[in-house]
Amino acid sequence: MAQPFGPKATINDQNISAAKVDHLPIVKHYAQRLGLVEVVNRLVPTQMEVEPGVIVLGMVLDTLSGRSPLYHLEEAFEDCDRGLLFGKELAASYFNDDNVGRVLELLYEVGTQKIFSSVSVAALQRFGLSTAHVHFDTTSVNLYGDYPNAAGEQAPFDITHGYSKDKRGDLKQFVLSMLCVGGDVPIYAQIEDGNASDKSVNHGVLSIVSEHMNTHGVEADAFIYVADSALVTEGNLEQIGDEIRFITRLPATYNECERVVRSAIETGQWQEIGRLAQSRATQHRPGASYRVHEGEVSLYDKTYRAIVVYSSAHDQRRLKRLERELKASEAQIEQLSQGYLKKRFFCRADAEAAAGEAMAQRTALHQMTVSVQECPRYGPGRPKKDTPRVPVAVEYGLNVEISEDSDALAKRREAAGCFVLLSNVPDQDHDGYSAEKILRTYKEQHAIEKNYGFLKDDQIVNALFLKRPERIEALGLILLISLLIWRLIEYAMRTDLAQRNTTVPGWDNKPTQRPTAYMMTWKFKGILILCVGHQRRLAKPLTRVQEVFLEALHVPQSCFTQCARAG
Numbered sequence: 001m002a003q004p005f006g007p008k009a010t011i012n013d014q015n016i017s018a019a020k021v022d023h024l025p026i027v028k029h030y031a032q033r034l035g036l037v038e039v040v041n042r043l044v045p046t047q048m049e050v051e052p053g054v055i056v057l058g059m060v061l062d063t064l065s066g067r068s069p070l071y072h073l074e075e076a077f078e079d080c081d082r083g084l085l086f087g088k089e090l091a092a093s094y095f096n097d098d099n100v101g102r103v104l105e106l107l108y109e110v111g112t113q114k115i116f117s118s119v120s121v122a123a124l125q126r127f128g129l130s131t132a133h134v135h136f137d138t139t140s141v142n143l144y145g146d147y148p149n150a151a152g153e154q155a156p157f158d159i160t161h162g163y164s165k166d167k168r169g170d171l172k173q174f175v176l177s178m179l180c181v182g183g184d185v186p187i188y189a190q191i192e193d194g195n196a197s198d199k200s201v202n203h204g205v206l207s208i209v210s211e212h213m214n215t216h217g218v219e220a221d222a223f224i225y226v227a228d229s230a231l232v233t234e235g236n237l238e239q240i241g242d243e244i245r246f247i248t249r250l251p252a253t254y255n256e257c258e259r260v261v262r263s264a265i266e267t268g269q270w271q272e273i274g275r276l277a278q279s280r281a282t283q284h285r286p287g288a289s290y291r292v293h294e295g296e297v298s299l300y301d302k303t304y305r306a307i308v309v310y311s312s313a314h315d316q317r318r319l320k321r322l323e324r325e326l327k328a329s330e331a332q333i334e335q336l337s338q339g340y341l342k343k344r345f346f347c348r349a350d351a352e353a354a355a356g357e358a359m360a361q362r363t364a365l366h367q368m369t370v371s372v373q374e375c376p377r378y379g380p381g382r383p384k385k386d387t388p389r390v391p392v393a394v395e396y397g398l399n400v401e402i403s404e405d406s407d408a409l410a411k412r413r414e415a416a417g418c419f420v421l422l423s424n425v426p427d428q429d430h431d432g433y434s435a436e437k438i439l440r441t442y443k444e445q446h447a448i449e450k451n452y453g454f455l456k457d458d459q460i461v462n463a464l465f466l467k468r469p470e471r472i473e474a475l476g477l478i479l480l481i482s483l484l485i486w487r488l489i490e491y492a493m494r495t496d497l498a499q500r501n502t503t504v505p506g507w508d509n510k511p512t513q514r515p516t517a518y519m520m521t522w523k524f525k526g527i528l529i530l531c532v533g534h535q536r537r538l539a540k541p542l543t544r545v546q547e548v549f550l551e552a553l554h555v556p557q558s559c560f561t562q563c564a565r566a567g
Helices: 024-034 036-043 052-063 082-086 097-110 112-127 198-215 234-240 255-267 316-341 348-360 406-416 435-443 446-455 458-464 469-500 517-523 544-553
Strands: 008-011 014-020 133-143 172-181 185-192 224-226 245-249 271-275 289-299 302-311 366-377 393-404 418-423 528-532 535-538
Touching (some): 024 052, 024 112, 036 052, 097 469, 133 198, 133 446, 224 435, 245 435, 255 302, 255 406, 271 435, 316 393, 316 406, 348 366, 393 406, 446 469, 469 544
Parallel strands (some): 133 224, 224 245
Antiparallel strands (some): 133 172, 302 418, 366 393
């Protein structure tokens, strides 16, 4: 029989082994709640001696172990408690590269979307996730290598150069699109060609989103599709029609965007929202404060709700552009003023007429204040001593003072802090959304961006040095399942703490109601399991902090000592 884990010693005829498991039994427990092993085994037929579901679980555990990167599982599981993590004793050779590679190929052959859809359905059913909002976004994933055979009709997607969101245009890439519910819990993902545009990807997702949500038991009128500004094209809006409710951001390139922002600023009728961030404000990080204005825009012969949002955290790019415009405006009016300063007039009436003409001259952000001043002209020679100098004539010139147009500049600065949300969600009826709720829903979009940070972690991206797109797609499935479990852990903790209105000790033991999954891993770092004969026990009792986290996670302490099957 294979050794259960780690180095062994023998005392009084009993084998004693020890292994560090950290937080992995918690990950195993959540995989068990999903029925991960059973789902994969049911969908992936094989003649192999190994179970595909167990190999998948091994790759998920390795992904979430914190080690780098995802390869050589055999060595990774050599000294771990395989009986505890997999529910049965397995030799480390069970996870050799040949077995893992073959399982990856089987996952691709069966269909990664089919497998992930089944796992995400289980997540929705067993964790009570909200499907009211479905968030969509894309990112580019860089790859290292030439990939000469990763193109053409036979390849599942084209690995090629495209617009890199990581500013690495020198590298080939693929584009990953994702649908999430509950803010950041993934339920669908698709790998696209490396040069695919966000607008075309949105168009493709819109064609299947209703059908996909229906497989999760959610009707089209029961969810709201939330996406970034790439959603706004004539084709996409026509495809949406009245079938799908949506919230997105109206691109500033549309004239209607500028018009509705200008209207909001001119009317000054704002609804104060205040801070939306759930983190505590500090002196150095006060957080943005918001106010909203309800309006309408007309796009492609159809009218939509337009929520103008002002944020105190001004758009830095637009502010920098405004500063450049301010300098250009100042230079332009300086040039205008020089022409008037050089002029001389022989009568005041002409000078005053010119002053009026000058004051009518202004640039976008500057204006001139012009006054007439007398300029006496004296004859040649020096005056006699103690004799006042008498002018022979009086001419008139202009005195020019340049100032910023404070009203125009204030409006431009206010406009720089504004963006427009576009939606067809009604503001009335039982399921209507107010302007504030539209904003709060859209702000949840940032959560999906955190997922891309997880998937692009250097320790994981390094593992994407694979020569076959099929293997990359299968490995992407492993990463998505890992991400799903990671987010479920976070969701479960936060939901429990909110329901009980309590906290757990966070970083520096400061109480928090929004712990992260990463924070949880640190709280269980160094957990050591002893195996005496066939009995497992903790090397030392759990701390009170660890017990509090387990309570929020709804995980029993026995997960560290009992070898439950992770099915």
